[in-house]
Amino acid sequence: MDLRSFILCYLVVLTAFRCDGSVSVGVTAVGLAGAVFYAGFDKIRCTFYECCSDRADWIKPNITALTVALDSNLYGQHLVHHVVPRALKAHLLNKQPQKALVMSFHGWTGGGKNYVSKFIAESMYKLGMKSQYVHVFVSTVHFPHERMADIYKLNLQDWIRSNVSKCERSLFIFDEIDKMPIGMINGIKPFIDYHESINGVDFRKSVFIFLSNTGGPDITRAMLKMWREGKKRSDITMMDLEHLIQLGAFNEDGGLHKSELIQHCLVDHYVPFMPLERHHIELCARDEIRRRGHTPTKELIEKVAGEMTYFPPENKLFSTTGCKRVAQKVGFILTSEEYDNIFA
Incomplete structure (x- = not known):
């Protein structure tokens, strides 16, 4: 005024x-x-x-920025590139969505699930992961005890209800959902179902993301089979993998085991994160070396990639930890070389 x-x-x-x-x-x-x-x-x-409005661009979804971030930082995951931006765009541009958007990310560790969640937050909120409208739950930290599942469920319901009442455009990220007490995640079912409002609160503009290692073995077995048949990685489609991770999430032990969310078809997209190959690890190593202010020579990149572990034993096609340990390996190798140069 x-x-x-x-x-x-x-x-x-x-x-x-x-x-x-x-x-x-x-x-x-x-x-x-x-x-x-x-x-x-x-x-x-x-x-x-920060306010729950488009004033000063606090909340202003930018799918182009998300696409650029994925293209520049995420390797070996063409299905993620294809599904995530489109799913998010369709939901965020809909002024009256029928339900909250629910995406479930599945695959081996180090494939980029947390990375993509971070990019989504940054594309939706000016403050990214630091926004007060981004809520991250890590099962081993927030829900560690199986016997307290009912208490966790009630607390989670109160938390979601309270925060969405403050801002309809909220983002909830559940990490390590495969380690969540069985049945607990069913507590969020009313909030992601087809309801216009619950006690005067509209949850349909919110976004829920599940991160899980379940389905990883099924994805790997399917990829090995297709590789032996001569099928290129880039030719693998959602049709090849989506049903496998849905079944894996439903049947494997973990937070989604026999879940009502899956039974009632409330998960909109099951997104497979495929195991990474050596050349993907080399790209991650190149980026990390540059980030530390060094020149990513071919010799240095190959040295980092050579420090990683690969499977299966007969052909060592996939990295056991994806790009997750690349930063530590780069730091160790660079420090060792600098130390050797000082005392050479």
Whole structure:
């Protein structure tokens, strides 16, 4: 609110009292002035502090930025590139979605599941993962005890309900959902189902992401079979893998085991993260070396990739840890070489 508007509101209040001394008229004027003042204050506040609005671009989805981030940083996951931006765009551009968007990421560790979650948050919120509207739950930290599953479920319901009531465009990320107590995740079913509102709160604009290692063995077996048949990695489709990870998530022990979310078809997209090959590890090593301010020579890149472990034993096609340990390997090798140069 500018100074002119504030003075105008003040004069309205004075005039209301001076005309006939009516308390009701005065109170009405004060209320009107207060409402205008609050609206102005709220607009100013949202200029400097994060708000659940598009003011100052606090929440302004940018699918182009997400696509660029995936193209520049995520290797060997063409299915993720194909599914995630499209799913997010379709949901965020829909002013009245039928339900919350639910994506379940499956695959071996180090394939990029957390990486993609981070890029999604950065494409939705100006503050990225630091936004107050991004909520991350790590099962081994937040839900460690099987016997407390019922208590966790109630607490989780309260947390989701409270935060979505503050901002409909909230993002919830459940990491290590395969280590969550069995049956607990069913507690969020009402919030991702086809309901316009629950107790006056609309959950349909929210986004839920599950991260899990379940399905990893099934994905790998299918890829090995296709590799032996001569099928290229880039030719693998969602049709080849999606049903495998859905069945794996439902049948394997873990948070989604026999889940009502799967039974009632409330997970919109099962996204497979395929095991990474050596040349993908080399690309991750190149990026990490550059990030540390060094020149990524072919010799150095190959040295980092050679420090990783691969499987199966007969052909060593896939990395056992994806790109997860690349940063540590790069740091160790660079430090060792610098140390050797100093004392050479």
